[in-house]
Amino acid sequence: MTHDISLVIRGGTVIDGTGAAPVQADVAVAGGRIVAVGEVTARGAEEIDARGLLVTPGFVDIHTHYDGQAMWDSHLAPSSWHGVTTAVMGNCGVGFAPVKIEDRDRLIELMEGVEDIPAPALHEGLDWQWESFAGYLDALERRPRDIDICAQLPHAALRVYVMGERATRLEPADAQDIVQMRGLAEAAMRAGGFGFTTSRTISHRTLKGDPTPSLRAAEDELTGIALGLRDACSGMLELVSDWNTPDAASEFAMVRRIVEASGRPLVFSLNQRHDRTEVWRELLTLSDEAAAEGLPIRPVFPPRPIGILLGLQGSQNPFSGTPGYKVIAHLPLAARVAAMRDPAFRRRVLSEDPVAGSNFPLLARLGYARMFPFGDPPDYEPPESGSIAAIAAREGRSAAEVAYDMLLADDGQGFIFAALVNYADYTLEPCREMLSHPNAIVGLGDGGAHVGFISDASFPTYLLTHWGRDRASGRFPLPELIRRQTSDTARAVGLHDRGVIAPGLKADLNILDFGRLALERPTMHFDLPAGGRRLLQRARGYVATIMSGAVTYRDGTATGALPGRLVRGPQAAA
Template identity: 30%
Template sequence: MTRYDLVIRGGLVFDGAGSPPRIADVAITGGTVAAVGRWLPEGARTIDATGKWVIPGMLDVHTHYDAEVLGSPGLGESIRHGVTTVVFGNCSLSTVYAEAEDCADMFARVEALPWDAVHAAVKEHRDWTDPKSYAASLAARPLGANVAALLGHSDIRVAVMGLARAVDERVAPTTAELKAMRRMLTDALDAGFLGLSTIRSSFSKLEGTRYPTRRLPSTYASWREYAALNAILRRRGRVHQSTPNLTSRAELVRYFAQSAGRGRSPLKTTLIAAADVKADRTTARAAVGAAWLANRLGGARFRWQHLPVPFEVYADGVDLVVFEEFGSGVAALNIRDVMRRGELLADETYRRRFRKDLAKRFGPRVWHRDLHDAQIVACPETALVGKSFGQVADERGIHPADALLDLTVAHGTALRWRTVIANDRDDVLDRLQRSEQVQVGFADSGAHLRNMAFYNFGVRLLERVHQRGFMPIERAVHRLTGELADWYGLDAGYVRAGARADIAVIDPAGFDGSSAAYAEAPMPGIEVRRMVNRNDRAVAATLVAGQVLFEYGEFADGFGSTLHAGTFLPAR
């Protein structure tokens, strides 16, 4: 009689294709699903999944784990939430070609990561010279989750042009330099990379001492340069991921046009983000409608990435990316020295600019800038905790902007506050998650360590569907698994005979609302307490390649050190 390595017994099995679920056993041998059916023989180990959901491991397609994976390859904060495959290299940022100092300058400010941590990770662990050896280096590490990668445009632009020329708006790459970038991209695709990531956002700035007020290199590229690289992606059927420039929404037409497929192969294009933004309630409907037109009439293969939970952010003082949206906010973030920044924030001339910027009601933006909708959660003046800056201002007879600046000058990063900037209306969230023009993503896992935590976005989506019933559960599972795997071309996302045994066992009894609660935890290898999600009752087990890595809050022995489960997944 056949004896399997492991049998997951009696769960409600979702195949990842959107088919209705069925009670079945899942048998695993050699890291692969050997059979799905009733009354299968025992395995060397059995997991009782009675009353639980057995689903394919979820995909997180928008992460910035590029540095973390080098020193902490388990990626436990994703594994603990049933995510078994992550994609990094988003937003033009990767660590394939650029040197350590350049990588740190590019990642640190825009992704709110410690400069020293990024620099050390790349410098100490670098044992690759090109995309092929980079993929091999990752595959050789004791990975928890499987990893897949995009090649960052800023990465290759700096490697070819040097940082100084790559962030000079007067300089365009020479013919030889553009040819070199095309060769780098081709080599990456040959090595199994999913595609290319770019960025146009004017809010994305460098860190470091060399060019701290310049934008990321990819933002200085012309559309001619993008077109030269996109031609390779189109020919190979690979993905272009990007972040548009919100101050020039007309540029979105260019993305739609480059994705269009009438008379040629469409280019897979995915942008961040479809969101119900508080600052502009027309954004979500307009974004989805424009994508529908591009796909239906233009033959495009365009998708917005969408975070399926309220977009709640936290800030220490004024350290938050949304301050990059306006001039006075940028001026403050450009000053990294605490004392000098405090002097600026105390200056009345500066404050007049700041108040004027907050009062603007027109023009593209993400943050609503309503300081009555910004709650203080930590402050040495403990009586203020729980109040908004607007309330504090009303009590003190001052402008809300002055309340924020006064408290930041007085307490620096000891002042911590929160607000929700998007996705606060359930009915709109429901519509977005049903839309074929969006894909579930944009968790930014591994970045913005003190600002936001959406590592468990998939579990939270399943909980919302379970409680609200706005789509069939099998459809939600498909959106988190097979749909993403197929779109990105990955060997993942399904529970069926012959598939990789990357599986999450979900316990719906754990859907108690705690998944959205605030929590912090030490970050491995870095002296930072990062924001996390902790809902360990909802994830009964996470398996990668048939190995049980996590069960109800506990990781397997050797996780992230000696236990090697995940691998580098190439594009199909």
């Protein structure tokens, strides 16, 4: 071997990302690439004893929202704490480029409302040294990071850039608008964008209640933009939708036509809704039919419920909208806890109804039957008997009383878990079916977003622990779970240079102590620009994470190495 070997990982159980059976082997690294897998006799500048440990490719997360954080932070936690070495951002049609000076605040307001990223943090953290999407990529490229990032073109920003106020009034794009958006989409892909994303869900709104500008975009507009990707011969399409315009089959037929016209692959978000519990199966069938005809349309799904964490430090709790709580909402946590422990104040709040429009709309629909205590370790598949409603019935108290006391646990640091989707029947069997499906892709962790009430960037760890070890039934082989978040996600976005442990490919790797691998309970931190808060969830059992051949984390602690870079467009294997 003639390479100057920088690192040898010795004697680990290698799960290579292809789905193949594990093998015990050494892995040698030189120049940021894997140069040998097997028995390596040469010594490396650094050696890691991985006997008894798993060695996997670094995880590739195709649905994150680090569009803002990546501008000011070199450590893209929490994703980098969970073995992620490549993250794709710009999802859900929201982001910060292209942008005109007069529209900067508008894009911040939209990101704050849709993704729950505090506006003060964005105002302080973004330097706006760009107008075009290419300029935004240049700005991203100037900062080293602990993971690689890939950027996509967001529809809301593109539409506002071209149409101005007409976009936010949800007016249809005219022929000239569409021509301009098509050209900008082509330019964005040629500059290194990975795709175009759009949202058609009514839940994506500003805090003022204004819908995302892309909500009612017509088929001719979406097709025109997709043709821009065809012109560039690059990029994927991403869609978030309620699938009700007017129904799932009709909207999926439109998606098919867009893919047929453009020839570009498309991914769409897939969840089991609590109000339309079987639509996800219909969409899965429709995507199967499309795939059988050679149309590259794939669903992206989460491996557990997407759930809101309700707490006194978060963006919402069950009493946020009551007049009594509003009086103390501005107080520091300790003062609020003291006030809430006062019997008279407790009686007042428990007797009040929320002020109209104060609470997150889905909370009213969920009710206490879909809310659960959130302990340590966290349980993301709790039984129906563990719901707040069930606990209240057993104890002879109101559900509101039970919830109130849960919020005061740990001096006000307690959380309530409210399962929004994928838990209509109090089981993760729908997720198991999605995970069993060869055309479906794991994702929707939303790393960097929903910082006040969701902490789902831990999906990579959960996928391994719950579905590979801890669930009582319906578990999956580890090689398949590793494949689903390495080679499968990497290939889905056109990254052929990573996701598999093989000579010549990028040396993005994880070393795991699978027996110790576990999620910790999320905690609130106040480390965003302007003192903004964010929920962060750590994990135990990551012995090392290696990025481009450099060890970036040892036992969950950052080493200071920052080899991560902006990736410009799809990458070939060599």
